[in-house]
Amino acid sequence: MASFRMGPTTHSVPMSLFQKNRQKTAAALREHGSVKSKSYVLLAGGDDVSFNDTDISYLFRQESYFQYMFGVKEPGCYGVLEVDSGKSTLFVPRLPEEYATWMGKLYALDEFKQMYEVDEVRYVDELNAFFESAHPLLILTLSGLNTDSGLVSKPARFEGIEKFVVDCDLLHPVIAECRVIKSPEEIEVLRYVAKVSSDAHIRVMQFMHPGRSEYEGEAVFLHHAYAVGGCRHASYTCICGSGVNSAVLHYGHAGAPNDGPVRDGDMCLFDMGANYCGYAADITCSFPANGKFNEDQKLIYNAVLAGRNAVLQEARDGVSWVDMHKLACRVMLQKLKDGGMLKGEVDDMLEAGLAGIFQPHGLGHLIGLDVHDVGGYIAGQPSRPGEPWLSKLRFARTLKAGMYVTVEPGCYFIEYLMDRALADPNLNKFIVVEVYERFRKFGGVRIEDDVLITKDGCENFAIVPRTVEEIEKTMAIRKE
Template identity: 75%
Template sequence: MANFRMGPDTHVVPMTLFRNNRNKLASVLRESSGIRAKTSYVLLKGGKEVSFNDTDVNYPFRQESYFQYLFGVKEPNCYGVLHVESGKSTLFVPRLVEEYATWFGRLRSLDEFKAMYETDEVLYVDQLKMFFEKASPTVLLTLSGRNSDSELDSKPAYFPGIEKFKIDEEFLYPIIAECRVVKSAEEIEVLRYVAKISSEAHIKVMQFMRPGRREYEGESVFLHHCYAVGGCRHTSYTCICASGVNTAILHYGHAAAPNDRITKDGDMCLFDMGANYCGYAADITCSFPVNGKFTEDQKFIYNAVLAARNAVLTKARDGVCWVDMHKLANRVMLTHLKAGGMLKGDVNDMLDAGLAGIFQPYGLGHLLGLDVHDVGGYIKGQPKRPSEPWLKCLRFARLLKAGMYLAVEPGCYFVGWLMDRATAEPALSQFLNVQMFERFRDFGGICIEDNILITMDGCENFAVLPRTVEEIEKVMAG
């Protein structure tokens, strides 16, 4: 049986994972009205190599996610075809000149590609037109739709001569996106593995960090473990390695802030990092004191976030509304902030006023899988994005379903302009004990992010990490 594996101690991903995904999509399409399965074909184009500006150097290649979902192919510039009625798959690979082997290695034969990826047939890309002329399809289903997170559109497959055939660019997208939402047993094991490797790497970072080390030193420890031990060549996103006031910047680590601050005694660190294996993502965040010991203020905020996280992990299960989980997390966090003296008044009134959005200006979490913000959050036939200001950043608003996999990331942040707004608006400031609130102006933020699988009667957390104050201090001391 063919498989993907990066080394003898890394996870084995069987090619049956992708074959089963193809069968799942074909089955759903056959049950859908509006197409003739016998003469309908799915046509996808894989990712292409992207050059660094105008040079002959390329960025590290990452396969296009929908193509990865159906074919699991490592190589760029491929096409994939799926016959809806039979489920027969055909992979199309580039026809390369012999000289290619000098620079990039021996050319594989079509039979080798067929064995490697367990497709029914392999042809060359330049045979696409001839293939469809022989097949006489009623329609080619290509992929075009808008990603609700990025607001960018997927680009439908094209090849010279495609104009001769009837194309439907809209039918496929919501169906294949929905197929990706509920994970198969084989996908779950890949996700479990990449979360395990990421968790181990986070612990290595916690034990490594100390005052005086730069944020990127911690990042390098994470990257080394994920690759050297886990075989994870890629991360799922740019690592966020924030300390001190930088922890209030939600997407710190970007080009203008490249994880380069020197940590200081008394800082909190917020490290949001996730490895990627065979295209599947982890997304885990740990918050910890760089010196290994929490101050009383750090304990206060951390425990408020931890209580919110615990409440969600207790209640999340099949049939529960994700919007209700966001509300629950925020209610619990505000209740703890009130109990500690930062807030006053009725917590339900605080929620109605949108005060929670001052402390957590983003949604509770998101679907997770082949993309770190995975598809299926807002597609045709699913609930629309809430309009309330403190809910509009939710990346999905669905009822949870067994087999969904998602990131849960409650947080409490002290962001300067949001603090200014809270103190300036009477509707919000009435709930603040302003003097104590202002004491945290340079505190930064705390986030706890886990990766959970929804089951019929609860959830399973794949992020295996120290989470209580006592556990973190013990691990960092050890």
């Protein structure tokens, strides 16, 4: 049986995973009233991308929909799926003999067929001839809006495609919905990459202490994920914020490259996830730099943890994700009230939108081949909520068994949001100012787990210390 595997101690991903994804997609298209017989799906894989105008390329990552259907490592490929029969044809570039000198063995078409368990392999320059002989009534290409990035996927093309009837809109919502519910084989890959990422987070927690730099924690994570887990890629740029940087939601970008010093008394918020065979993990751990929580850190951390625990208790098939966001916020605000930072009725705080000051992002997102996975806001699903404190939710669906989501409540002290709250009489009436001001340079806390929704509950794939006591015990075991 063909498979993807980085090494003898890493997870073996069977090519049957992608074969089943193709069959699932073909079946969904056959059930769609607008798809004719003799229809074919045409997908383009990713291409090598040059670094500016040089002859060096960025490290290649496969296009996600193509990965979902074919699991192919190489760039420059195309894939065709015959909807009626489910037959698959992989098209690979016709490379010159000289390729073998610089890049390694030139595989024969039969070798690609065995490697990826497809029905047929041909060369890319044969696409036109393939379709001319197939006489399709419809070619389905992929074009649709990614509601997280705001970008539109580019439909596949080949020379001569204009001779055929092509639809570039119908496929997107169908294949995106197929990706929402994970297969048993996909779940095992996701379980593996979450375990690798969890172990790497623990390694980072035991390594960090005052005097380190944020990027050192990033380096420890990436080393473990690759050297131990075989994860050549991270799923996104690592976020390694300490002190006030831990309140920057997407810290770690080019202008703030995890370059801050870690100081005694800081909270660290490290959001990092490895990627294996295209599948993502996305885990956040928050912990005190010196390994011991002070009372203010305990207050904020335990408020976030209580919100997370409430969601994990209630999340299951049939539950509204919007309700889960509201639940997390309600529990967190109650804990902040119990700690003396807030006053008044929690329901009134929610109505006024106070939760959005402390947690300006949504509770979490779908996750799979993309860290912010597809299927959030597509045709036939609930639209984005209009209330400002709910508008950042990346999806607003009813949960289904087989969905894989992040649960990531947070509490942050972002100065311009603090100033906005204090200046707004609809919000400042709930705030105990002298306590609130004490946290102006605190930073933030986020707890993020990767969670599989089941019929009767959920399963958390992030296996990391979460309580104050567990974190302190883990960090007491220092490793260089």
